[in-house]
Amino acid sequence: MELPACFRYLPGWVEDEDRVYAALVDAIAWEQNDITIAGRTIKIPRLTCWMGDAAYTYSGVRNEPKPAPEALQALQRRLEQESAATYNSCLANLYRDGRDSISYHSDDEPELGDRPTIASISLGARRRFTIRHQESGQRWQLDLGAGDLLIMKDESQSDYRHAVPKTRTAVGPRMNLTYRWFG
Template sequence: MDLFTSQIDPQKNWLPKDGFVNYFGPIVNQEEADGYFQKFWDTIAWEQDVVHMFGKRIETKRKVAWYGDRPFEYTYSNSTKKALLWTPELLAIKNLTEKFTEETYNSCLLNLYHSGEEGMGWHCDDEKELRPNGAIASLSFGAERKFAFKHKESKEKVGLILDHGSLLVMRGTTQSNWLHRLPPTKLVKLPRINLTFRTVVGT
């Protein structure tokens, strides 16, 4: 861990109001992060993401996967997915995430971005299946990428760089008041794998 990451304050709230975002920096060393990246690349059941918008079926370039305690169903962008059961590596990183965040999670949505040209538009994770105001923990492996927030009303923006092996957690009313996105960039040529641990309820 370098000088910068050793000075990261996980208690700092990166949002000026109406929510809580904490950034822990890398929670595993580089060798472990490299190992997790390769294992997830090789063993996760990746699929092209499919969204339905304006009556059209659209396949995104990024790939996704959905895992959990049991075969939860999860719907976003009018597309429903059924969770696969945890792999040993996912379960290990989930347990580590729960230790750092002092929260519990029962499912994980994974995204694979092949390069910086693949990103995610402005959105919030407020689907009806998710625990209201529940914590969502985001782990990043691979290329460093910018992550951005925008307040729904004031349009204030906040951005930070997510490091290889790092952990960010969104809590409280963040999803109600803020949008977030992964901006595309032609400057990043390497792939990134993102894990978002969350809690599905009512299933």
């Protein structure tokens, strides 16, 4: 099914994607944060790293920025041309296996501004990405593979939610880089 117009999918956008993955998996300062939901503290089911100018708080967790490796900045320059937007930060996720996931959410923190453009790059193993329209409940799914780019803009965060569900299928690690403008 065709994606809503505010999601633009560009498969195979990254050049030399395996080399980029290998460089970044070692260079990024991964951490596993805790989140507290309804008084219970659990570990976030993936590794993350926030690279930007200022701290970013989401799901009640304050993330201090870490330095961005050169390979990440090189991708950012190409992305800015492709998506006619500028970025000043990147949130990286590492899904170690099928038990790692991100649940339905939208990236609608006030610092991202109204109708933010977020450029999302996938590297490593292919994983399913699901989109749900908030009001109608209509769903879409994409299997994002190594080197794929997904640009989310306009009402993608206000009217839709997205997720990477857990899977029982044996899958290797997957990295996702979401470039954002953080004001």
